[in-house]
Amino acid sequence: xxxxxxxxxxxxxxxxxxxxxxxxxxxxxxxxxxxxxxxxxxxxxxxxxxxxxxxxxxxxxxxxxxxxxxxxxxxxxxxxxxxxxxxxxxxxxxxxxxxxxxxxxxxxxx
Amino acid sequence: xxxxxxxxxxxxxxxxxxxxxxxxxxxxxxxxxxxxxxxxxxxxxxxxxxxxxxxxxxxxxxxxxxxxxxxxxxxxxxxxxxxxxxxxxxxxxxxxxxxxxxxxxxxxxxxxxxxxxxxx
Numbered sequence: 001x002x003x004x005x006x007x008x009x010x011x012x013x014x015x016x017x018x019x020x021x022x023x024x025x026x027x028x029x030x031x032x033x034x035x036x037x038x039x040x041x042x043x044x045x046x047x048x049x050x051x052x053x054x055x056x057x058x059x060x061x062x063x064x065x066x067x068x069x070x071x072x073x074x075x076x077x078x079x080x081x082x083x084x085x086x087x088x089x090x091x092x093x094x095x096x097x098x099x100x101x102x103x104x105x106x107x108x109x110x
Numbered sequence: 111x112x113x114x115x116x117x118x119x120x121x122x123x124x125x126x127x128x129x130x131x132x133x134x135x136x137x138x139x140x141x142x143x144x145x146x147x148x149x150x151x152x153x154x155x156x157x158x159x160x161x162x163x164x165x166x167x168x169x170x171x172x173x174x175x176x177x178x179x180x181x182x183x184x185x186x187x188x189x190x191x192x193x194x195x196x197x198x199x200x201x202x203x204x205x206x207x208x209x210x211x212x213x214x215x216x217x218x219x220x221x222x223x224x225x226x227x228x229x230x
Binding site: 036040045046048051052057089091096099101102 | 145147154155156157160162169170171173174207214215216217218220221222223
């Protein structure tokens with residue numbers, strides 16, 4: 001199972017929006033609505049910010065949104081804030097109780 | 111409060127074995143799937159494997175990179191999950207996280223990790 005493809009980096013100024021893609025195949029992203037997104041600050045454990053493509057856990061700001069089209073899932077962070085600077089990872093169910101992570105994207109707030 | 115505490119990491123020689131533990135609290139352990147995820151220093155996250163709860167017959171699945179070398183188990187009476195790692199390679203060096211998944215698909219709650227170093 002190959003890692004899902006994410007852009008290595010993304011950036012935006014405070015208040016702007018940034019969108020991160022997560023591209024897989026019909027065997028993972030395209031085949032199931034079990035894509036989650038994680039935010040990881042340096043030295044910290046990852047934190048789920050989106051699950052099942054577009055659902056937000058309680059406590060996660062609605063600035064974070066998720067979507068999917070075909071074999072590509074996307075995470076959009078609107079109204080960028082300084083604390084959004086972090087690494088972001090997607091993960092997808094890949095069938096037979098297997099999962100695969102994305103390659104990760106470093107988001108920089110300019 | 112949900113808590114997951116990993117332990118058992120350390121330095122081991124290539125070809126050696128190590129067993130990690132994950133002690134859980136704050137939720138009904140038997141009802142949740144438990145995943146193991148690892149992260150090499152400065153690198154991305156890698157899914158290692160998972161074990162289902164009682165309702166899933168404790169089914170296990172593994173990433174291809176560890177299949178046949180790693181085994182996940184659980185003892186619901188001790189609220190503990192385990193990751194037995196055999197035939198360790200230098201590329202297994204990483205911080206290993208234990209993760210609770212209430213529905214089997216959403217890796218919702220993460221421990222702080224335990225560091226495994228494979229080196230001679």
